[in-house]
Amino acid sequence: MKKNKPKYNQIIDAAVIVVAENGYHQAQVSKIAKQAGVADGTIYLYFKNKEDILISLFQEKMGEFIDTIRLKTAGIESAVEKLLMLVETHFTLLSENLHLAIVTQLELRQSNKDLRLKINEVLKGYLQVIDEILRIGVEKQEFREDLNIRVARQMVFGSIDEVVTNWVMSDHKYNLVALSTTVHELLVRAFENRN
């Protein structure tokens, strides 16, 4: 990803920090530029406008995020195990990057509808991974054959997201990763085949 544009990533990384520490509405372009160690105008050599920084931020970071989860779950046979890996990886990646967690769970949700639509585009990739796991689970008869994939996917994403948001808002006082198995177990019970 734009390997020969070090400033591009420099600015995105600065944006993550500035948005996380100051909040979406206090993340002025000049603050991001300062954090990135470049002039204000330099931002505009790499991004069309302020919104473009935030969209790119989400695309880059969430892109990596999804790639990692896709990779980690790919080698696993069982859908149940895939789902555990997904929850664990999701929680682990955000635990390891508090700034990113704050930005994705709290700050970017304050953005306007246009930005949120772009964000949803990116999230579709993640939802596809969930869908795929659910489909495989049904095929392999790990999950009930009449599982409503769309609702199930919303339950997976909604549950994970709510757990992470609660953790972020509680100032990450407890261990998020430790909740993986609990969340995973509840989801599996919800979906499993009981013949």
Place this chain on the structure above:
Amino acid sequence: MKKNKPKYNQIIDAAVIVVAENGYHQAQVSKIAKQAGVADGTIYLYFKNKEDILISLFQEKMGEFIDTIRLKTAGIESAVEKLLMLVETHFTLLSENLHLAIVTQLELRQSNKDLRLKINEVLKGYLQVIDEILRIGVEKQEFREDLNIRVARQMVFGSIDEVVTNWVMSDHKYNLVALSTTVHELLVRAFENRN
């Protein structure tokens, strides 16, 4: 609820409409005043500032919402049945009030962290209702005795919320209430006692 202050409710109802139809960032105080049929300055006789309108809006509307759900679930014995009533009532109330659904699911989430913290205060009442149902379910041995109440509650709220948000964002093309049983069944399976 300030019964003798008709303008108070007039302004809140105007705010719901204006925010739903224009979006959070295009909901200027002057627009709300116009919609309410009062002067800009009059707003400040009833509300401390703009944020106070939105907090009050959420408190009033979500208060009614929670009261209704509390009332509806109160007369029911079984936790499983209570949970179904909760999901159904939640979906029904929002289906019947699109403006409110848009405001709570999409627009108010664009507010800043402070407002969102206040919103969470209000939501606590709702989460308590869920917690109570879950506790009763465990007591009655409808749900497994080692159920992690906090995580289960986050799963209930996260799932319901995600389903509603998807419905709102899809321009309410399908019947939300019809999803109640599907969502309920998955949640019950996740929590149930399997002795």
Place this chain on the structure above:
Amino acid sequence: MKKNKPKYNQIIDAAVIVVAENGYHQAQVSKIAKQAGVADGTIYLYFKNKEDILISLFQEKMGEFIDTIRLKTAGIESAVEKLLMLVETHFTLLSENLHLAIVTQLELRQSNKDLRLKINEVLKGYLQVIDEILRIGVEKQEFREDLNIRVARQMVFGSIDEVVTNWVMSDHKYNLVALSTTVHELLVRAFENRN
């Protein structure tokens, strides 16, 4: 003209002074507001944007200008005498209002094409006055019957304008009004009937 909007005229008069003294490109909205004794935001209660101030300025001032000339020339029979009155009044009005002269002759010409198009709309009223005088002169046989009205009008306006601009750019070192008869005589000689 907007009699009950004293701030409207206050702001326009301030704009004339600020543009004349600082130049078009150094006439910031905040400077105009300060000169008018109002807050920056107040400007936008009376004008759509900065360009609107300048367009309105030109319309109001040039409108009065044209009205005065129309009025002064109306009572005169002879086209030759009308033309003298036009030149004299033009020179007199601008001599008496140096700020306005600077603004119309030098500063507003730096504006962008859109503003200049609007300015030309206003000027059409002036050109019509000239055309009318020329037509009457031809009818009354004071001017040659084959006079090319359009070219003649361009000569009248171009000559007057060039004389005024030279006077403004020379820092009004000499008496502009004193040139009226010279300019008038040359124009009349150019147009007159020599049967």
Place this chain on the structure above:
Amino acid sequence: MKKNKPKYNQIIDAAVIVVAENGYHQAQVSKIAKQAGVADGTIYLYFKNKEDILISLFQEKMGEFIDTIRLKTAGIESAVEKLLMLVETHFTLLSENLHLAIVTQLELRQSNKDLRLKINEVLKGYLQVIDEILRIGVEKQEFREDLNIRVARQMVFGSIDEVVTNWVMSDHKYNLVALSTTVHELLVRAFENRN
């Protein structure tokens, strides 16, 4: 004229095109550089700053313009004929170079006062040619002996300029050169000796 500096003229010619096609305020240095086929920085090897490009443009192009007119009028005896040649040549040269006409009649007038003062310096050469013709006319008794040379010169220049500007602004829909004789005849009538 820097003969051994091909890029110098390359940049000036590029500036004429860019200013004519984009307008004064949209004629960025980077656009001129691109049109000239050089890097932005290269501009500054040949010109002190952006203003210097425009001044040089005017000096070079208007210099040629004046030289041509001087040359064309030089061989003619009669002042009246010289004046016709001047008008005809002026109209012809601008008709043949629309870009230059747009730049000199419309775009460069949007420049700031400083640039316009420099432009006036260049124009002085042109005004001298006019003055010279008028002086000869008086000497030869073609023109009245009490002709106010300064005012007459302003009338010549103002009239020609106004006619050209009208032609440019009308999108050159009509034949400018065809107006030469009309303009010339009116000017001569204004100035001529009537003993």
Place this chain on the structure above:
DNA sequence: GATGAATGAGGATTCATTCAT
């Protein structure tokens, strides 16, 4: 209580110019 005219702080973006290569 009710009005609405007035206030004024705050920030994204452009583009002429520089200078290390």
Place this chain on the structure above:
DNA sequence: TATGAATGAATCCTCATTCAT
């Protein structure tokens, strides 16, 4: 000579809030 990536100063406009009437 030539390059072009980087710089950073400078300004219009919005809108929540006030307060004289």
